[in-house]
Amino acid sequence: MKKLIKNGVIVTATDTYEADVLIDHQVVMAIGHNLDEADCEIVDAKGCYIFPGGIDPHTHLDMPFGGTVTKDDFETGTVAAAFGGTTTIIDFCLTNKGEPLQKAIDRWHEKSSGKASIDYSFHLMVSEINNDVLAELPNVIEKEGITSFKVFMAYKNVFQSDDATLYRTLLEAKKLRALVMVHAENGDVIEYLVEQALAEGNTDPIYHALTRPPEIEGEATGRAAQLTQLADSQLYVVHVSCAQAAEKIIEARKKGANVYGETCPQYLVLDQTDLEKPNFEGAKYVWSPPLREKWHQDVLWQALKNGDLQTLGSDQCSFDFKGQKELGKDDFTKIPNGGPIIEDRFSILFSEGVVKGRISLNQFVDLTSTKAAKLFGLYPKKGTIAVGGDADLVIFDPNQERTISADTHHMAVDYNAFEGMTIKGEPVSVLSRGEFVVKEKQFVGKAGHGEYIKRAKHNEPYQLKKVLPTNS
Numbered sequence: 001m002k003k004l005i006k007n008g009v010i011v012t013a014t015d016t017y018e019a020d021v022l023i024d025h026q027v028v029m030a031i032g033h034n035l036d037e038a039d040c041e042i043v044d045a046k047g048c049y050i051f052p053g054g055i056d057p058h059t060h061l062d063m064p065f066g067g068t069v070t071k072d073d074f075e076t077g078t079v080a081a082a083f084g085g086t087t088t089i090i091d092f093c094l095t096n097k098g099e100p101l102q103k104a105i106d107r108w109h110e111k112s113s114g115k116a117s118i119d120y121s122f123h124l125m126v127s128e129i130n131n132d133v134l135a136e137l138p139n140v141i142e143k144e145g146i147t148s149f150k151v152f153m154a155y156k157n158v159f160q161s162d163d164a165t166l167y168r169t170l171l172e173a174k175k176l177r178a179l180v181m182v183h184a185e186n187g188d189v190i191e192y193l194v195e196q197a198l199a200e201g202n203t204d205p206i207y208h209a210l211t212r213p214p215e216i217e218g219e220a221t222g223r224a225a226q227l228t229q230l231a232d233s234q235l236y237v238v239h240v241s242c243a244q245a246a247e248k249i250i251e252a253r254k255k256g257a258n259v260y261g262e263t264c265p266q267y268l269v270l271d272q273t274d275l276e277k278p279n280f281e282g283a284k285y286v287w288s289p290p291l292r293e294k295w296h297q298d299v300l301w302q303a304l305k306n307g308d309l310q311t312l313g314s315d316q317c318s319f320d321f322k323g324q325k326e327l328g329k330d331d332f333t334k335i336p337n338g339g340p341i342i343e344d345r346f347s348i349l350f351s352e353g354v355v356k357g358r359i360s361l362n363q364f365v366d367l368t369s370t371k372a373a374k375l376f377g378l379y380p381k382k383g384t385i386a387v388g389g390d391a392d393l394v395i396f397d398p399n400q401e402r403t404i405s406a407d408t409h410h411m412a413v414d415y416n417a418f419e420g421m422t423i424k425g426e427p428v429s430v431l432s433r434g435e436f437v438v439k440e441k442q443f444v445g446k447a448g449h450g451e452y453i454k455r456a457k458h459n460e461p462y463q464l465k466k467v468l469p470t471n472s
């Protein structure tokens with residue numbers, strides 16, 4: 001059924017204006033005033049903003065890590081994402097050395113197919129470059145529409161690749177017009193610092209942060225940026241946590257390099273002292289890169305405001321405290337890294353960013369949706385509100401307040417890292433391709449509604465299907 005959203009204020013990355021939105025055939029059919037109401041379900045958005053659906057470019061759902069598997073899968077993770085105003089996620093497909101890339105991609109399709117209630121796509125981890133991989137990569141782009149490759153510079157003996165692999169991936173990505181993503185930390189030095197800490201009997205969660213100092217992230221970010229310039233390629237640095245890494249991105253961008261950066265809500269709001277919480281509670285705050293001293297937050301906010309960092313990912317990677325985080329009770333290196341954030345990414349940025357005057361309303365949309373759509377080949381199908389684009393919309397009440405809690409969140413985990421934090425501004429209703437997924441704060445979507453999206457190449461527009469006339 002056609003829908004007409006009336007009385008709301010549309011906000012895109014560039015404009016803020018009052019207009020109604022007519023939805024049909026899954027897309028935005030018209031934007032304006034006095035639109036034809038015939039056969040329409042009328043949705044009143046009075047007092048609300050209408051935002052493009054959030055795009056979370058960094059999730060790990062149903063992902064094996066450290067001998068366990070993330071608690072949220074494509075079913076629970078996408079329900080929680082929808083409650084939080086996110087209508088598209090891009091998840092990381094992990095690969096194994098020696099295994100055909102297609103096999104890994106098929107495994108990720110099996111994990112997600114029929115489960116997601118919002119649209120999704122994949123990035124592909126590249127851990128080695130050899131003739132088999134080189135032969136498969138064009139197919140990954142053409143057949144699967146996977147146009148971003150992830151290289152880990154950390155997690156030694158698990159995910160970590162060497163510099164030659166990163167450099168060769170950058171060269172290949174330039175040729176194929178894909179975007180290379182890096183987890184930028186110096187894994188070799190981390191391994192040495194970890195060995196030292198354990199030898200001295202330092203096993204508490206805080207040592208996770210102390211063995212991964214910010215210089216280690218800054219060094220790896222600078223190295224990746226330099227290799228990108230050498231290859232004349234393009235780079236996206238995931239989960240930037242500190243001033244040292246942000247500085248390297250700013251420096252590279254000033255030289256005209258195609259280097260982009262993402263940060264995450266945890267680095268904007270939480271800090272290293274959380275790792276010192278008693279009764280092993282610090283384990284709830286183990287991310288890589290780790291939480292930093294509080295002053296880094298100001299640098300990250302400034303970088304978001306100035307456009308030096310372009311996106312906000314959640315890095316959703318959730319493990320229960322009981323039974324999963326507890327694996328590292330006697331040894332911080334065994335604490336599974338990551339946390340549950342997919343649900344609160346959008347509202348935390350609104351509350352801490354827009355409400356507190358750190359970023360504008362239009363920057364909020366750019367950071368949570370538009371820039372990711374542009375960088376990852378989804379724009380203008382997604383990432384804005386425009387005729388012909390998918391009707392992925394968030395009806396957002398800027399005055400509603402909520403206190404974040406594991407008792408009320410929709411993620412599958414037994415804790416929330418932002419427990420007790422009050423946020424202002426909440427999605428009321430969320431639509432994915434014209435269908436309500438969340439209506440008046442109730443989940444009304446269904447597993448399997450979410451479609452796998454084959455993306456366009458880096459910096460190329462997604463070719464929209466022709467919009468059908470409203471009476472067809």
Ligand SMILES: NC(=O)NCCC(=O)O
Nearest residue numbers: 183287288315317337338
């Ligand atoms: N970030 C984190 O701690 N866990 C997820 C895996 C990764 O992104 O490095």
Ligand SMILES: [Zn+2]
Nearest residue numbers: 183239288289
């Ligand atoms: Zn990472």
Ligand SMILES: [Zn+2]
Nearest residue numbers: 058060315317
């Ligand atoms: Zn991640």
